[in-house]
Amino acid sequence: xxxxxxxxxxxxxxxIARQFERLFFIAKTLLxxxxxxxxxxxxxxxxxxxxxxxxxxxxxxxFVFANYVNTYLKLPYINSIxxxxxxxxxxxxxxxxxxxxLEKGSSRILYAIAKKGGxxxxxxxxxxxxxxxxxxxxxGSAGLESPxxxxxxxxxxxxxxxxxxxxxxxxxxxxxxxxxGIGAAxxxxxxxxxxxxxxxxxxxxxxxxxxxxxxxxxxxxxxxxLLNEEVLLSFKSLNxxxxxxxxxxxxxGILAGFxxxxxxxxxxxxxxxxxRMKNKAYKRxxxxxxxxxxxxxxxxxxxxxxxxxxxxxxxxxxxxxLDNTLLERFKDxxxxxxxxxxxxxxxxxxxxGLTLGSxxxxxxxxxxxxxxxxxxxxxxxxxxxxxxxxxxxPVGNFTIVGMAGILSGLFHAPLTAIFLxxxxxxxxxxxVPLMIVSSISYAVSKQFEKHSMDVKHLADKDEVFTSDKDKxxxxxxxxxxxxxxxxxxxxxxxxxxxxxxxxxxxxxxVFPVIDEKYNLVGIVCLDAIRPVIFNSFxxxxxxxxxxxxxxxxxxxxxxxxxxxxxxxxxxxxxxLPVIKNGKYFGLLSExxxxxxxxxxxxQMVIE
Numbered sequence: 319x320x321x322x323x324x325x326x327x328x329x330x331x332x333x334i335a336r337q338f339e340r341l342f343f344i345a346k347t348l349l350x351x352x353x354x355x356x357x358x359x360x361x362x363x364x365x366x367x368x369x370x371x372x373x374x375x376x377x378x379x380x381f382v383f384a385n386y387v388n389t390y391l392k393l394p395y396i397n398s399i400x401x402x403x404x405x406x407x408x409x410x411x412x413x414x415x416x417x418x419x420l421e422k423g424s425s426r427i428l429y430a431i432a433k434k435g436g437x438x439x440x441x442x443x444x445x446x447x448x449x450x451x452x453x454x455x456x457x458g459s460a461g462l463e464s465p466x467x468x469x470x471x472x473x474x475x476x477x478x479x480x481x482x483x484x485x486x487x488x489x490x491x492x493x494x495x496x497x498x499g500i501g502a503a504x505x506x507x508x509x510x511x512x513x514x515x516x517x518x519x520x521x522x523x524x525x526x527x528x529x530x531x532x533x534x535x536x537x538x539x540x541x542x543x544l545l546n547e548e549v550l551l552s553f554k555s556l557n558x559x560x561x562x563x564x565x566x567x568x569x570x571g572i573l574a575g576f577x578x579x580x581x582x583x584x585x586x587x588x589x590x591x592x593x594r595m596k597n598k599a600y601k602r603x604x605x606x607x608x609x610x611x612x613x614x615x616x617x618x619x620x621x622x623x624x625x626x627x628x629x630x631x632x633x634x635x636x637x638x639x640l641d642n643t644l645l646e647r648f649k650d651x652x653x654x655x656x657x658x659x660x661x662x663x664x665x666x667x668x669x670x671g672l673t674l675g676s677x678x679x680x681x682x683x684x685x686x687x688x689x690x691x692x693x694x695x696x697x698x699x700x701x702x703x704x705x706x707x708x709x710x711x712p713v714g715n716f717t718i719v720g721m722a723g724i725l726s727g728l729f730h731a732p733l734t735a736i737f738l739x740x741x742x743x744x745x746x747x748x749x750v751p752l753m754i755v756s757s758i759s760y761a762v763s764k765q766f767e768k769h770s771m772d773v774k775h776l777a778d779k780d781e782v783f784t785s786d787k788d789k790x791x792x793x794x795x796x797x798x799x800x801x802x803x804x805x806x807x808x809x810x811x812x813x814x815x816x817x818x819x820x821x822x823x824x825x826x827x828v829f830p831v832i833d834e835k836y837n838l839v840g841i842v843c844l845d846a847i848r849p850v851i852f853n854s855f856x857x858x859x860x861x862x863x864x865x866x867x868x869x870x871x872x873x874x875x876x877x878x879x880x881x882x883x884x885x886x887x888x889x890x891x892x893x894l895p896v897i898k899n900g901k902y903f904g905l906l907s908e909x910x911x912x913x914x915x916x917x918x919x920x921q922m923v924i925e
Contacts, residue, residue, distance in 0.1 A: 339480070342357075342361075342481060343481065345357060346481055351487075354481075355483075355487060355490065355491075355529055356528070356529060356532060358477060358478075358481070358483075358491055358494075358529075359490075359491060359494040359529040359530075359532050359533045359536075360532060360533070360536050361477065362470070362473050362474045362477055362491055362494050362495050362498065362533060363494065363495075363497075363498035363501075363532070363533040363534075363536035363537045363540075364536060364540060365473045365495075366466070366469065366470040366473055366495050366498040366499045366502060366533075366537055367498060367502040367536065367537045367540035367541055367544075368540070369447050369466065369469050369470070369473075369499075370466055370499060370502040370503050370537070370541060370545075371502070371540070371541065371544055371545050372447060372451070373447055373450060373451055373455075373462050373465065373466060374462060374503065374545060375545070375546070376451045376455045377451070377454050377455040377462055377622060377623060378546075380400070380455045380456060380457070380622075381457075381621070381622050381623075381626060395615065397457060397614050397615070397618055397621050398611035398612065398614050398615040399611065400456045400457040400621075401456060401457040401458050401459070401607055401610050401611055401614060401621070401673070401678075402604070402607040402608060402610075402611050403456055404452045404453050404454075404455065404456025404457060404458050404607075404678065405452075405453060405458060405603050405606070405607040405610075405673065405676055405677055405678040406600070406603050406604065406607065406677075407452045407456070408449045408452045408453045408603075408677060408678050408679055409599050409600060409603040409677040411448060411449055411452065412445075412449060412599075412677070413599060416441060416445050416449075417441075420445055420446075420449060420679065421439070421442070421468075422464075422465075422468075422674065422679050422680075422681075423464060423468075423681065423772060424464045424467050424468060424517075424681060424683075424772050425772040425773060426438075426442075426468060427467060427468060427471045427492070427496065427518060428518065428772070428773060430471070430475070430492070431489060431492070431518070431519075435485045435488065435489075436475055436478070436485060436488040436489040436492045437475060437479065437488070438468075438471055438472040438475040438476065438492070439472070440472070440476055442468055442469065442471075442472035443469060443472045443473050443476060444469075446465035446466075446468045446469045446472075446679065447465070447469055449465070449678075449679035450462055450464075450465035450679045450680055452679075453673065453678035453679045453680050454622060454623060454678075454679075454680045455622075457614065457621045457622050458610070458622070458673040458678045458680055459610065459613075459614070459620045459621070459622070459624075459666065459669035459670050459672070459673045459685070460623075460670050460673045460674055460678065460679075460680025460681060460682070460684065460685065461623055461680055461681045461682065461683045461684025461685055461687075462503070462623065462680065462681070462684065463499075463500065463503055463681055463683035463684060464680060464681020464682065464683055465679060465680065465681065466499040466500070466502075466503050467495075467496045467499050467500065467513075467518075467681075469495075469499065470494075470495030470496050470497075470498055470499035471492045471493075471495045471496050471518075472495070473495045474488075474490075474491035474492040474493070474494050474495030474496075475488055475491065475492045475495075477491055478491045478492070489519070490526050490529055490530075491529075492518070493514040493515075493518050493519050493526070493530055494514070494529050494530055494532075494533035495533070496510075496513065496514045496518050497510040497511050497513065497514035497530045497531075497533045497534040497537070498510065498533040498534060498536060498537030499537065500513045500514075500534070500537075500738075501533070501534035501535065501536075501537035501538040501541070502537035502538060502540060502541035502545075503541070504551060504738060504741065504742055505538050505541050505542055505545075505552070505741070505742070506538065506737070506738050506741035506742055507531075507534040507535045507537070507538040507741075508534070508737045508740075508741055509734055509737045509738035509741055510533075510534035510537060510538070511527075511530050511531055511534045512731075512733045512734045512737055512738075513731065513734045513738075514530050514534070515527075515530065516731045516733050516734050517729060517731050517734065517770075551625045551628065551629070551687070551742055552742050552743075558747055559715075559747060559748055559749075559750055559751060560712070562707075562709070563711055563712070563715075563751070564751075564754065566697065566698070566701060566707075566711060566716075567716075567719065567751045567754045567755055568754060568758060569697065570693070570694060570697050570716060570719065570720060570723060570755050571723055571754055571755040571756070571757070571758025571759045571762075572758055572759075572762060573693060573697065573723075574690065574693060574720060574723025574724050574726075574727055574755060574758070574759035574762075575723070575727050575758065575759040575760070575761065575762020575763045575765075576762060577663075577689060577693055577724060577727070578686075578723075578724055578726075578727025578728045578759060578762075578763045579727070579762075579763060579766055579767060580664075580667065581666070581667040581682075581685070581686070581689055581724070581728060581771075582667075582728055582767065582771035582774075584667040584668060584671065585667045585668075585670055585671045585682065585771070586671075586771070586774075587671070588667075588668055588671025588672060588675050589671050589674060589675040591675065592606060592671075592675030592676055593675070599677060602675075602676050602677055603676050603677040603678075605676065606672045606673075606675055606676020606677070607672070607676050607678075609672055610669060610672040610673060610676070613665060613668070613669055613672070614669075616644065617643075617658075617661070617662045617665060618642060618643055619639060619659075619662050620662065620665060620666065620669040623684040623688070624666075624684065624685070624687075624688040625684065625687075625688075627639055627688070628687065628688060628691040628717070628721070631659075631691050631692065631695045631717045632691070632695075632713075632714040632717045632718060633714070636655065636659075636695065636713075637649045637650065637652075637655055639655070639658075639659065640654075640655060640658065643658070645658055652699070652703060653703070656696060656699055656700060656703070659692050659695060659696060660692070660696050662692065663688075663689055663692035663693060663696065666685050666688055666689050666692075667685075667689075670682060670685045682728060682771065682772070683725075683729075686721075686724045686725045686728045686729070687721040687724070687725060689724045690720040690721035690722065690723050690724030690725060691717045691718070691720055691721050692720070693720045693723070693724065694716035694717040694718065694719055694720020694721070694723070695713060695716065695717045695720070697716060697720070698711040698712070698713045698715075698716035698717070699713055715748060715751070718739060718743055718748065719739070719748060719751045719752055719755050720755070721735075721739055722735040722736055722738070722739040722752050722755055722756045722759075723735070723755040723756060723758075723759040724759070725738070725739075725756075726755075726756040726757075726759045726760045726763075727759040727760060727762065727763035728763070728770065728771050729770045729771070729772065730760060730763065730764060730769070730770040730773075731770070732756040732757055732759075732760045735752070735756045736749070736752045736753055736756050739752055740752060797875065797878060797879050797882070797896075797906070798875070799914075800879075800906060800907075800910045800911060800914055801875075801896050801903060801904040801905070801906055802904050802905045802906070802907065802910075803903070803904040805826060805829075805830070805904060805905045806820045806823070806824055806826055806829060807829060807830045807831070807832050807902070808820075808829050808830070808831045808832070808842060809831070809832065809833070809834075810831055810833060810839055810866075814865075817829065817842065821844070826844075826905075827843065827844040827892075827893065828841055828842070828843055828844070828892075828893040828895075828905065829841065829842040829843075830895050830902055830905065831866050832902050835901075836901040836902050837900075837901065837902070838869055838872065838895055838897065838901075838902045839866070840866035840867055840868055840869055841866070841867055841869055841895065842865055842866055842867065843867060869895060870889065870891070871885050871889045871891050871894055872894060872895045872896070872897050873885060873894045873895070873896055873897070873906055874896075874897050874898070875896055875897065875898040875903055879911060879914075882894060882906055882911060883911060886908045886911070891908075892907065892908045892909070893905055893906065893907050893908070894906045894908075
């Protein structure tokens with residue numbers, strides 16, 4: 319009987335969904351293209367906001383439950399066990415219900431924009447919600463914002479695919495989904511807009527602003543109405559800005575830049591270590607989650623997103639953070655509290671790396687705010703305790719501003735950092751220190767790392783758009799479409815007559831020489847054989863191997879167009895042999911690449 323009721327509900331939901339689809343197809347025919355985009359961005363934003371509410375509420379109430387168990391039932395190990403369960407369950411779901419793979423990290427959005435025209439897998443609309451709920455909701459030391467942005471991007475992308483919108487509109491709705499997700503997650507619409515423009519879309523036109531603004535505002539509005547305020551990261555009681563503290567805000571900005579580098583590099587080291595454990599999903603999950611559980615046992619503040627501890631740091635009683643820890647009896651000792659929080663801050667990179675590297679799902683957005691708040695608290699508290707200033711630094715303000723510093727340094731998004739913290743504090747009284755700390759942290763981080771931690775591994779492989787406009791155009795060109803697969807090629811034992819016959823059939827000027835296993839043996843260039851082909855005697859008696867030149871430059875299919883252009887420029891060669899998996903694949907002409915570049919540039923100007 320219950321199964322029949324469930325089936326009936328599912329059937330009813332499908333009928334409702336089909337009715338909505340019909341209505342939208344009708345709306346598309348009746349409305350102008352621009353008005354349909356406005357309608358679409360609202361629908362995408364509503365869907366993203368609902369996903370945010372599910373994710374944030376689940377994570378928050380599991381945290382509350384864990385604290386209840388610790389406080390009233392006195393089960394000190396429960397916080398260490400929850401993350402292990404969550405990560406193993408995440409791996410189980412991925413292997414058994416998500417085809418064994420799940421693209422994690424907001425970098426996948428940037429990859430989809432650069433290499434797939436904004437097309438994202440359909441399963442990303444729900445897979446991120448399920449897996450990150452299990453990981454972070456049960457205490458994994460990561461954030462929900464990255465899964466939220468991927469979910470929003472996937473909703474926008476698939477909506478555009480469903481209603482057969484152009485690539486330009488597909489990318490726009492993808493960005494709208496991201497903006498709505500950030501806007502809803504923090505009740506910060508301006509930050510949502512800036513994140514979509516600063517991080518997701520490297521090139522944005524004025525016409526794209528309105529849909530993105532509508533989406534971010536819609537997401538924030540739904541979050542305000544439906545999401546309990548205690549679930550959100552927000553601060554109300556703050557001191558005003560005092561210009562006498564500027565030297566210490568500058569110091570905080572410098573430290574934030576270096577701590578950002580520390581966090582990014584150690585996180586990547588841990589992830590790289592676990593990436594070597596291939597085809598051992600459950601072993602990796604148990605191993606990494608167990609280490610994480612041990613860390614959380616000694617440093618309970620590493621449990622979950624950590625937003626509750628950030629709020630505690632900024633209020634009047636930060637010593638409460640030692641509750642339910644092994645150092646609880648030292649709550650009144652400020653030096654022990656400071657050391658404990660400093661060590662916790664440094665361990666967050668490893669805890670997040672363990673969470674994601676072992677198979678969990680989440681992101682580094684929340685950890686960046688966690689680390690930033692702890693850094694701000696540490697600096698201001700240390701200055702106050704050592705008496706370096708005649709007046710006390712406002713610890714709450716430094717705690718808040720520190721978040722902007724690490725967020726800016728890690729993601730290379732200073733504007734997002736400034737306005738996000740401005741919005742969640744309920745005002746812009748700290749605008750000057752926010753600008754100082756964010757800009758300095760960004761400058762320090764940028765000096766040592768050209769790309770943000772999310773983009774770096776993709777930028778190294780030319781799989782993401784960057785601030786280099788020419789390179790972005792090249793990245794948008796599909797190398798597969800330019801490779802000449804049907805080009806004539808020679809075998810090592812062919813004769814000169816075969817070559818002459820090919821020359822009479824084609825305009826090719828370069829002929830690869832391929833053995834029976836499709837290995838590239840050498841090349842024959844027209845310029846090098848002109849004296850031979852115009853002499854009938856030499857054609858008959860010259861062995862082919864005497865005119866084969868060694869291969870000096872090749873391009874692998876995985877290297878992409880940008881590397882091909884660089885090789886054309888540095889070598890002076892006009893045609894490059896293309897290799898795939900070590901075997902000959904075809905020829906790539908510089909003329910074809912330049913023509914494709916010109917067409918792509920013309921298309922961008924038209925749009």
